[in-house]
Amino acid sequence: MSRNEFVCDCHPINEEIVKRVKNTMPDNTTVKSLGKFFSIIGDNTRCKILFALKESPLCVCDLANVLSMTKSSISHQLNKMKTAGVVKCERNGKQVFYSLDDNHILDIFDIGVMHTNHKLKENTYEK
Numbered sequence: 001m002s003r004n005e006f007v008c009d010c011h012p013i014n015e016e017i018v019k020r021v022k023n024t025m026p027d028n029t030t031v032k033s034l035g036k037f038f039s040i041i042g043d044n045t046r047c048k049i050l051f052a053l054k055e056s057p058l059c060v061c062d063l064a065n066v067l068s069m070t071k072s073s074i075s076h077q078l079n080k081m082k083t084a085g086v087v088k089c090e091r092n093g094k095q096v097f098y099s100l101d102d103n104h105i106l107d108i109f110d111i112g113v114m115h116t117n118h119k120l121k122e123n124t125y126e127k
Contacts, residue, residue: 036084037084037085040081040084040086041086041105041108041112043077045067045069045073045077046077046080046081046086048067049067049074049077049078049081049087050086050100050105052066052067053087053099054100054106054109057097058097058098059096059097060075060078060096063078086101087100087105088100088101
């Protein structure tokens with residue numbers, strides 16, 4: 001493939017479509033927040049945490065056991081996820097249990113898993 005294969009050099013731009021699309025674009029704050037959200041859930045360790053929390057609320061000790069990681073590294077990741085609104089926590093005595101923040105997180109994660117599995121079946125994603 002040549003470098004310019006995907007470059008459009010047409011001159012009669014469809015002004016109506018361009019204007020409509022420009023009007024539907026979100027503001028920079030929304031785009032920045034969305035990018036940050038996807039970078040949070042895009043990390044391999046945090047994806048594993050999401051898989052675990054999808055099954056059940058868990059404390060740091062249980063998550064560390066499930067993922068064969070240290071409590072410190074799990075806590076670090078959970079803190080990032082909590083700050084980003086991906087997980088929430090609830091204290092029960094001396095234990096703190098983490099769960100997915102809401103059904104939106106579950107929906108986004110499930111759709112991502114379905115898409116990834118679909119593309120893996122087609123052999124269009126790196127394994």
